[in-house]
Amino acid sequence: MSTPQPQTSSTAAFYLQAVIAFGISLAGCVVGIAYLPIDPWQRAFLAMTLLFVVTSAFTLAKVVRDRQEISTVRVRVDEARLEKLLVEHDPFRVAA
Template identity: 40%
Template sequence: MQQIGTQKDSNAWIFQTWASFILSVGMTTTGIIFMPGDIWVRGFIGMGLGFSVASTFTLAKTQRDLHESTKLTSKIEEAKVEQILSQHGVLK
């Protein structure tokens, strides 16, 4: 049976993604804090930022889980095909 390797991201890529995330949320938060206007307006925009970040994480996790379940289904189907072929002597 063929082993499928797992893809590992480099430390530089992981650092870049976290730095980008922290910088973008930090800069947006700073912009909201120093934005002219009523505190209620800034609070509303801040809540919108928080909900957007949370829903983005949820969407990314859902897409990852969907992709991983598709890979598992493919592995199961491939194993079934190999079993059928081995039972009928095609692979011998």
Template identity: 35%
Template sequence: MAKQFLIRRDTSSWTMQVWLSFGLALISCAIGVWNMPSESLDRAFLAVGFFFCLFASFTLAKTIRDNRDDKVDTGPWVIMVWVGFFIAIALTAWGLFRMQIGQWEKGYMVVSWLYLVSSVFTVAKTVRDKHEADLIESGGSIAENTVPQPTSRIQG
């Protein structure tokens, strides 16, 4: 008897909520940076810090998910991803707390920043779950599509 798999997909309302939440996190960060009562250099630093956290979070989410069943990335790559994520968080936190702005402005920026990081992981999971469900439904294997295959070399 062939194995049958139950494919559980996210509902359309969940997917919409995830993307809407991610968009709101981006907008709240942009509004906070744009309206922050501070020097232009501070606003630029914070914008770069938010982008650094955004991309480091996406990279970390992908690395964790790619390596959950089999180790497909090298040890140095995994270490670099984790170190990059922690540096992004630490530098952004350091920049936020040294800025000469009011407490409520700092609070707004911290909450919108953490909202952004949190929503990145949720978006990454939602996108990956959909991709894996599509692969299973099409008859493909998740392992075939996520693990890099060795290339042949011509020896001469």
């Protein structure tokens, strides 16, 4: 029987790198939209599109994380149940 592998958490440096990369990319998009030589309504459309992309990316990341956590918990519960059954099973017990 395999033992469950502990989940590795992200280091502080990786978290900081992800936050900085997100901030720089978002700032670059905002500056790019602000300086485009287009009408204000087109600029507003691009800004709303960018906002929608960012919020849907966060939502997708949360859904993926939640699914992974649910499957991990389910696997651990199933393994605990199997372990309990194996511990309680006595092949030499006489049936009454």
